Amino acid sequence: xxxxxxxxxxxxxxxxxxxxxxxxxxxxxxxxxxxxxxxxxxxxxxxxxxxxxxxxxxxxxxxxxxxxxxxxxxxxxxxxxxxxxxxxxxxxxxxxxxxxxxxxxxxxxxxxxxxxxxxxxxxxxxxxxxxxxxxxxxxxxxxxxxxxxxxxxxxxxxxxxxxxxxxxxxxxxxxxxxxxxxxxxxxxxxxxxxxxxxxxxxxxxxxxxxxxxxxxxxxxxxxxxxxxxxxxxxxxxxxxxxxxxxxxx
Amino acid sequence: xxxxxxxxxxxxxxxxxxxxxxxxxxxxxxxxxxxxxxxxxxxxxxxxxxxxxxxxxxxxxxxxxxxxxxxxxxxxxxxxxxxxxxxxxxxxxxxxxxxxxxxxxxxxxxxxxxxxxxxxxxxxxxxxxxxxxxxxxxxxxxxxxxxxxxxxxxxxxxxxxxxxxxxxxxxxxxxxxxxxxxxxxxxxxxxxxxxxxxxxxxxxxxxxxxxxxxxxxxxxxxxxxxxxxxxxxxxxxxxxxxxxxxxxxxxx
Numbered sequence: 001x002x003x004x005x006x007x008x009x010x011x012x013x014x015x016x017x018x019x020x021x022x023x024x025x026x027x028x029x030x031x032x033x034x035x036x037x038x039x040x041x042x043x044x045x046x047x048x049x050x051x052x053x054x055x056x057x058x059x060x061x062x063x064x065x066x067x068x069x070x071x072x073x074x075x076x077x078x079x080x081x082x083x084x085x086x087x088x089x090x091x092x093x094x095x096x097x098x099x100x101x102x103x104x105x106x107x108x109x110x111x112x113x114x115x116x117x118x119x120x121x122x123x124x125x126x127x128x129x130x131x132x133x134x135x136x137x138x139x140x141x142x143x144x145x146x147x148x149x150x151x152x153x154x155x156x157x158x159x160x161x162x163x164x165x166x167x168x169x170x171x172x173x174x175x176x177x178x179x180x181x182x183x184x185x186x187x188x189x190x191x192x193x194x195x196x197x198x199x200x201x202x203x204x205x206x207x208x209x210x211x212x213x214x215x216x217x218x219x220x221x222x223x224x225x226x227x228x229x230x231x232x233x234x235x236x237x238x239x240x241x242x243x244x245x246x247x248x249x
Numbered sequence: 250x251x252x253x254x255x256x257x258x259x260x261x262x263x264x265x266x267x268x269x270x271x272x273x274x275x276x277x278x279x280x281x282x283x284x285x286x287x288x289x290x291x292x293x294x295x296x297x298x299x300x301x302x303x304x305x306x307x308x309x310x311x312x313x314x315x316x317x318x319x320x321x322x323x324x325x326x327x328x329x330x331x332x333x334x335x336x337x338x339x340x341x342x343x344x345x346x347x348x349x350x351x352x353x354x355x356x357x358x359x360x361x362x363x364x365x366x367x368x369x370x371x372x373x374x375x376x377x378x379x380x381x382x383x384x385x386x387x388x389x390x391x392x393x394x395x396x397x398x399x400x401x402x403x404x405x406x407x408x409x410x411x412x413x414x415x416x417x418x419x420x421x422x423x424x425x426x427x428x429x430x431x432x433x434x435x436x437x438x439x440x441x442x443x444x445x446x447x448x449x450x451x452x453x454x455x456x457x458x459x460x461x462x463x464x465x466x467x468x469x470x471x472x473x474x475x476x477x478x479x480x481x482x483x484x485x486x487x488x489x490x491x492x493x494x495x496x497x498x499x500x501x
Contacts, residue, residue, distance in 0.1 A: 149406065
């Protein structure tokens with residue numbers, strides 16, 4: 001099972017650290033893989049953007065897939081407001097994700113722009129970041145549409161390759177609900193994208209609302225209990241809906 | 250068994266719509282003499298000409314999907330798709346007020362209903378209402394400062410469209426009507442995934458419709474903007490048809 005996503009899918013802070021083999025092994029994706037009899041390949045990267053997540057799925061498949069594999073893909077989409085900017089120099093996000101099972105080479109060409117930024121970046125990246133932030137804040141509808149494009153690109157790619165998949169949200173992704181997003185949401189495969197329009201059902205908020213806390217976490221990440229429960233819910237959902245099989249719909 | 254109806258669905262911008270062949274932005278004459286319609290005639294297919302002057306690449310990608318959802322019937326139709334991508338620098342912003350692009354595209358065979366929800370923006374010039382101007386200025390500044398971001402977005406749209414068509418087992422050809430990418434290194438990852446057989450002259454934008462015939466010295470005296478006259482359209486249709494035959498792109 002290929003597991004792509006951001007820090008939530010990487011199991012960040014289950015043991016209090018940003019990345020560790022323990023976190024990955026106990027992340028909801030890895031637990032789900034084991035429960036369904038797959039070998040987990042966890043390529044989630046803390047801080048990922050949705051464009052980076054989409055690219056990582058395609059890049060992994062193009063470089064690693066073999067005919068003898070029985071593959072299932074799990075994608076955990078991240079915050080809708082994160083952007084990715086072409087970088088003037090190589091970025092090394094793998095340094096802060098040493099336990100990732102595979103690292104996307106193309107991600108070195110991009111740096112990530114979050115709306116809340118601590119500015120450890122070099123000057124030229126700082127200026128680009130400010131520019132992107134200004135644009136994103138004024139154009140949330142546009143940024144949400146881009147997220148929908150990345151999701152559809154990934155969905156169409158996986159469908160064109162006849163690969164079974166499941167998509168979930170780790171956090172809020174579509175919040176504005178501008179009328180223009182409706183067309184794209186209507187194209188989402190509802191059975192293979194769990195609660196895509198209900199932000200409260202995204203991994204982080206679902207368990208926050210249910211009262212789960214992680215005393216080891218400095219940032220907003222769940223502990224082992226939430227990951228275990230979510231993996232069980234996803235397993236049941238996959239089995240109930242027969243999602244390990246690709247139908248010719 | 251009845252034979253399936255052979256259709257070519259055409260999406261693109263003003264170049265594909267044949268704008269200014271007769272000096273006007275849109276007319277039945279322009280559409281009938283545009284390179285996609287000539288290509289439809291060569292291929293013996295009925296055309297659904299959905300190209301729109303001013304269309305952006307997101308408009309083009311969405312209109313294709315929208316037509317398939319609304320009209321496509323795989324039991325009765327044999328569809329070939331021609332996509333003519335436009336400048337990557339154009340963007341489309343969700344609009345609070347309806348934008349009636351259909352009014353200036355009355356000759357289109359089919360019009361994307363969702364287009365009304367978007368404001369189309371090029372990187373320069375006054376566009377939109379006075380109330381929208383501050384917002385548009387900010388967007389235009391971002392567009393000018395970040396061309397590679399927009400190119401990557403277009404590359405994503407090309408791939409999304411390619412995968413959509415593959416998913417439905419639809420035969421297609423893509424071309425560009427102008428320079429799509431400025432060959433920036435950031436686009437390389439996306440470029441290598443694009444099906445080069447089904448995207449004619451992908452790596453040579455001098456062979457895109459407008460620059461190709463501009464470089465050969467063709468002029469359109471009726472045009473106020475950058476649009477070709479009747480002859481380049483005829484020649485480009487033959488060029489595309491020869492390519493389709495050579496690579497058997499209209500075969501299963």
